[in-house]
Amino acid sequence: MDAEAEATSPAAAVSRWKFEVSRRYQHLLDKATPYVAKRWLGCLVVALVYALRVYMVEGFYIVSYGLGIYILNLLIGFLSPQVDPEVQDSGGPSLPTSTSDEFRPFVRRLPEFKFWYSITKAFCIAFVMTFFSAFDVPVFWPILLFYWVTLFTLTMRRQIAHMIRYKYVPFSFGKMRYDGKRASAESTTLSDD
Numbered sequence: 711m712d713a714e715a716e717a718t719s720p721a722a723a724v725s726r727w728k729f730e731v732s733r734r735y736q737h738l739l740d741k742a743t744p745y746v747a748k749r750w751l752g753c754l755v756v757a758l759v760y761a762l763r764v765y766m767v768e769g770f771y772i773v774s775y776g777l778g779i780y781i782l783n784l785l786i787g788f789l790s791p792q793v794d795p796e797v798q799d800s801g802g803p804s805l806p807t808s809t810s811d812e813f814r815p816f817v818r819r820l821p822e823f824k825f826w827y828s829i830t831k832a833f834c835i836a837f838v839m840t841f842f843s844a845f846d847v848p849v850f851w852p853i854l855l856f857y858w859v860t861l862f863t864l865t866m867r868r869q870i871a872h873m874i875r876y877k878y879v880p881f882s883f884g885k886m887r888y889d890g891k892r893a894s895a896e897s898t899t900l901s902d903d
Contacts, residue, residue, distance in 0.1 A: 743823060753830045760837045770840045771851040777836045778858045782865060784828050787820030788880070789869055795876045816880055 742749055760777075764770050820828075839845045873879065 739827070746822070749826050749830075753826060753833070756830055756833045756837070760833045760840075763837060763840050767840060767846075769846040769848075770836075771849050771854055772847045773836050773839050773845050775849075775854040775858060777832055779861075780832050781829060782858075782862055784820060784825055784832075786865060786869060788818055788822070788825045789873075790819045791876075791878060791880075792817040792819050796872075816878055818880065 764774055818825075
């Protein structure tokens with residue numbers, strides 16, 4: 711009888727509800743994974759709604775600055791290799807340093823899906839923060855903008871120098887792709903001869 715009372719308690723009902731909501735939310739995220747362009751378009755819409763909100767209320771610049779710093783931090787993780795060549799031990803995997811080295815694909819420290827999810831979630835949280843006047847700290851926003859642009863420039867300069875030094879490109883566009891279509895067409899041509 712005690713187990714029955716525990717199963718029908720309000721705490722158990724809330725726990726089941728939280729589990730079900732969490733499961734459905736994860737299911738939606740899993741379904742959205744292959745739609746990269748649509749996910750980023752949705753993120754852009756969320757960012758534009760946030761920017762419109764900040765523009766309309768003419769405030770919350772410190773929230774926007776914090777959001778910018780967080781996005782810069784995520785961008786560094788997205789552009790960095792999973793194993794940093796500067797600190798890796800010689801026995802682990804490394805980025806190829808010459809053309810004779812074995813090809814190893816670029817593995818990011820922060821995968822694209824987590825990058826998208828974190829940015830979208832950050833914009834949503836910042837949007838909610840704009841409804842609370844406690845976060846509207848009066849600041850002179852041009853100074854924050856100048857400081858953020860300077861920080862972004864210095865950080866990207868350092869990141870690009872790191873990419874050049876260790877000869878890696880964190881993007882896949884423009885790289886040769888081997889999808890098997892050409893190989894199957896060549897094998898058909900060879901079998902015809």
